[in-house]
Amino acid sequence: MAQCSAIDCIKQGTNHCGKCKNRLYCSRECQKKHWPIHKTQCGVKFPTIEIVDIPGKGKGVITKEHIARGTLIISEKPRIIVPDVLSPGGVKEALSQFSEEDLIFFLSFPATESWNIMDRFKHFTPCVGDDKRGLCETICRVNHTCFSPKGAPNASYFWNVNSKEEELRAIQDIREGQEIEVSYMSNASDYRDPLSHLRDNYTFDCSCPGCSRPASERRASAQKMFAYNKWVDDLPRRFGPDNPLSILNDIEEHIVSVCKEGWFGDVGRRAHDAFQLCAYYGDAESAQKWEAICRDSHALFHGEGSEEYKKSAALAADGRKFRAWSQLGRKKLRGPSQQVLNCFYPDV
């Protein structure tokens, strides 16, 4: 998490959770200077959200109050859990264990006539841990919007292996009354043409701002994303043979361009690549600056209780813990430019 260096600001302006004493948010200076992370833990109540009818989408979820980026919106135990892979016999068995209310709940999700029960399981029950799928009362009512140059989802979900709950986190500020939306295609590395992917797998025609662009613009975005993913795949092979400073320039350029395409969730991953490069060359200062972005990205998408966050926080605190520290020698590289920081930390 970005820390405010103004001690007074931290002391006076920080709200703490009464139980765990964790920083909730700084309401003063550093809110302007740094990205504040809002936590909703230890009995602090979740923001008020509501399931409502959304024209053209069936049900959806809106917020009744402003939600700040980084807030844990809700953490939910799935109401129904089924095995990930179901044989026809397995489906019958799973269904036989549903109460009547659960069955009505399960059937209340929109499906086309051609879908059988197995299709319904596959579409509406996200993976919840090893070999299982779960259907949550509220989180599974959240609709989709695409990452695109015209906008991005304002929330993201994550399975918390410790609490065994699905979490919904605000990855952007969400205005009172606004719909909460996630992307059903959450990884830039799994990029596929959104319109046909959503039509084939979820049977709806996405009309988000990105999909409403002219076909030529959507094609251009797709080409950029395919080229980006190819570049990501090739990146590790360049560590060692190529000039590290030119690789860093390249990483920065790609961070900026993937953000222009709306995929700011990838900034943390690329920052971790840059961290590794700096760590291979034993540049502790630069490594730390890069990994701080990765750590903050995990805080945003997965929360500070997650293993992902903890591993990254440990590396950000001491890059020498990297398995191949200084393996390529010693070289002073550099930390992220302001342009890269602007991609991840809004209003800084």
Ligand SMILES: C[S@@+](CC[C@H](N)C(=O)[O-])C[C@H]1O[C@@H](n2cnc3c(N)ncnc32)[C@H](O)[C@@H]1O
């Ligand atoms: C996980 S459910 C979301 C909740 C659902 N809207 C409901 O009524 O229960 C996924 C389904 O919601 C609908 N949906 C989600 N996002 C949509 C969007 N952007 N436009 C239209 N329909 C959408 C599609 O029917 C999709 O298969």
